[in-house]
Amino acid sequence: xxxxxxxxxxxxxxxxxxxxxxxxxxxxxxxxxxxxxxxxxxxxxxxxxxxxxxxxxxxxxxxxxxxxxxxxxxxxxxxxxxxxxxxxxxxxxxxxxxxxxxxxxxxxxxxxxxxxxxxxxxxxxxxxxxxxxxxxxxxxxxxxxxxxxxxxxxxxxxxxxxxxxxxxxxxxxxxxxxxxxxxxxxxxxxxxxxxxxxxxxxxxxxxxxxxxxxxxxxxxxxxxxxxxxxxxxxxxxxxxxxxxx
Amino acid sequence: xxxxxxxxxxxxxxxxxxxxxxxxxxxxxxxxxxxxxxxxxxxxxxxxxxxxxxxxxxxxxxxxxxxxxxxxxxxxxxxxxxxxxxxxxxxxxxxxxxxxxxxxxxxxxxxxxxxxxxxxxxxxxxxxxxxxxxxxxxxxxxxxxxxxxxxxxxxxxxxxxxxxxxxxxxxxxxxxxxxxxxxxxxxxxxxxxxxxxxxxxxxxxxxxxxxxxxxxxxxxxxxxxxxxxxxxxxxxxxxxxxxxxxxxx
Numbered sequence: 001x002x003x004x005x006x007x008x009x010x011x012x013x014x015x016x017x018x019x020x021x022x023x024x025x026x027x028x029x030x031x032x033x034x035x036x037x038x039x040x041x042x043x044x045x046x047x048x049x050x051x052x053x054x055x056x057x058x059x060x061x062x063x064x065x066x067x068x069x070x071x072x073x074x075x076x077x078x079x080x081x082x083x084x085x086x087x088x089x090x091x092x093x094x095x096x097x098x099x100x101x102x103x104x105x106x107x108x109x110x111x112x113x114x115x116x117x118x119x120x121x122x123x124x125x126x127x128x129x130x131x132x133x134x135x136x137x138x139x140x141x142x143x144x145x146x147x148x149x150x151x152x153x154x155x156x157x158x159x160x161x162x163x164x165x166x167x168x169x170x171x172x173x174x175x176x177x178x179x180x181x182x183x184x185x186x187x188x189x190x191x192x193x194x195x196x197x198x199x200x201x202x203x204x205x206x207x208x209x210x211x212x213x214x215x216x217x218x219x220x221x222x223x224x225x226x227x228x229x230x231x232x233x234x235x236x237x238x239x240x241x242x243x244x245x
Numbered sequence: 246x247x248x249x250x251x252x253x254x255x256x257x258x259x260x261x262x263x264x265x266x267x268x269x270x271x272x273x274x275x276x277x278x279x280x281x282x283x284x285x286x287x288x289x290x291x292x293x294x295x296x297x298x299x300x301x302x303x304x305x306x307x308x309x310x311x312x313x314x315x316x317x318x319x320x321x322x323x324x325x326x327x328x329x330x331x332x333x334x335x336x337x338x339x340x341x342x343x344x345x346x347x348x349x350x351x352x353x354x355x356x357x358x359x360x361x362x363x364x365x366x367x368x369x370x371x372x373x374x375x376x377x378x379x380x381x382x383x384x385x386x387x388x389x390x391x392x393x394x395x396x397x398x399x400x401x402x403x404x405x406x407x408x409x410x411x412x413x414x415x416x417x418x419x420x421x422x423x424x425x426x427x428x429x430x431x432x433x434x435x436x437x438x439x440x441x442x443x444x445x446x447x448x449x450x451x452x453x454x455x456x457x458x459x460x461x462x463x464x465x466x467x468x469x470x471x472x473x474x475x476x477x478x479x480x481x482x483x484x485x486x487x488x489x490x491x492x493x494x
Contacts (some may be wrong), residue, residue: 016342
């Protein structure tokens with residue numbers, strides 16, 4: 001692995017996105033617009049908006065980066081650029097970490113916009129500071145990126161890649177505790193929810209956006225999210241084959 | 246046949262009994278050949294005969310079922326070879342959503358060469374003035390040349406080019422062949438596939454393939470003499486006929 005190649009890869013990915021201003025605009029505006037929508041959907045129940053909207057600020061980047069990464073990597077596979085890279089002196093980690101830096105930066109911008117809109121303009125509370133929500137959002141974005149990278153290996157077309165979002169992300173959103181307290185779910189679902197990475201991502205955000213001590217719980221959540229990210233990256237690295245059939 | 250002992254040149258590529266199976270179908274059926282260092286070798290045969298698979302095996306991205314491939318004295322796919330081989334796939338493998346310059350600068354940073362080298366290869370492939378153009382907006386032939394330029398950046402000792410002249414106009418095609426000969430004169434080894442026999446005359450040595458097997462390895466002049474045909478396409482047909490006569494009888 002070489003810092004020169006890793007940074008070159010990160011820069012290349014960002015330049016690709018820069019040539020697509022509409023994607024950047026959507027990336028930055030859509031989460032904020034959805035949050036405004038949510039604010040007025042729960043116009044009469046501000047406490048519900050707080051309990052869903054505040055953690056959601058840190059979950060948007062997870063969802064978006066999952067989708068963007070799986071499609072970008074799929075394109076890399078189908079246009080032959082991945083095969084070219086595999087014949088060059090580029091380590092798989094250069095590619096994976098390069099993607100991580102690029103999408104991490106993008107997630108930071110997205111998180112910054114949605115947090116400003118949510119915590120400054122829409123009156124959401126972040127008792128431990130909005131910066132903590134933004135920081136968790138970046139971590140969650142990297143988790144989404146790592147998962148997207150991994151599942152891109154199982155998609156042959158962009159249509160398939162898009163379907164992986166409802167297939168893999170929606171169930172996690174439903175089970176993570178964002179909409180319903182996990183303790184109120186059927187016991188089977190409650191048990192399953194322990195095995196899903198988004199549960200821990202949400203738990204960290206829920207603690208960061210409610211009063212009370214943060215404690216060891218947040219540390220455990222963060223550790224699980226980091227662990228899952230690394231595991232997914234490792235699996236993603238396995239799917240990047242120099243030799244193919 | 247090229248015999249390294251008599252040609253006096255070292256083998257840049259040595260393939261022995263190479264077998265490749267894809268989807269239960271034997272795509273390469275025991276191919277053996279040698280490619281001279283510093284020569285332009287043409288890999289010719291109809292579409293689907295296994296040219297691309299052979300090239301992929303040589304650059305080390307193909308899963309092989311049997312046989313050995315050594316490149317520049319090392320097993321194909323060795324880490325050391327990634328700096329020494331340039332591979333250009335048939336479909337241009339560059340980023341459509343980057344400009345020509347951004348594409349080349351990315352690949353230049355991977356092989357660790359500077360901006361001056363980027364300008365140099367742009368000139369080599371005749372893309373001066375295209376720097377700021379978005380790659381996706383280029384014609385097929387122009388995109389193919391961006392792909393070729395990317396492979397030239399690191400001054401590779403071995404260039405493996407899969408149908409680099411397809412879809413190019415005759416003037417440009419002649420230009421590129423001049424470039425290929427110049428690269429060989431500088432000591433590079435070139436393996437170039439084509440399904441157009443009129444390009445065979447440009448090569449120092451020919452590998453004639455059909456149905457996943459190597460029919461013959463000859464020089465263009467030898468091929469003409471052997472078959473008594475002046476036109477290389479006719480000569481190739483004659484070789485195929487002889488080969489199928491041999492297998493029938």
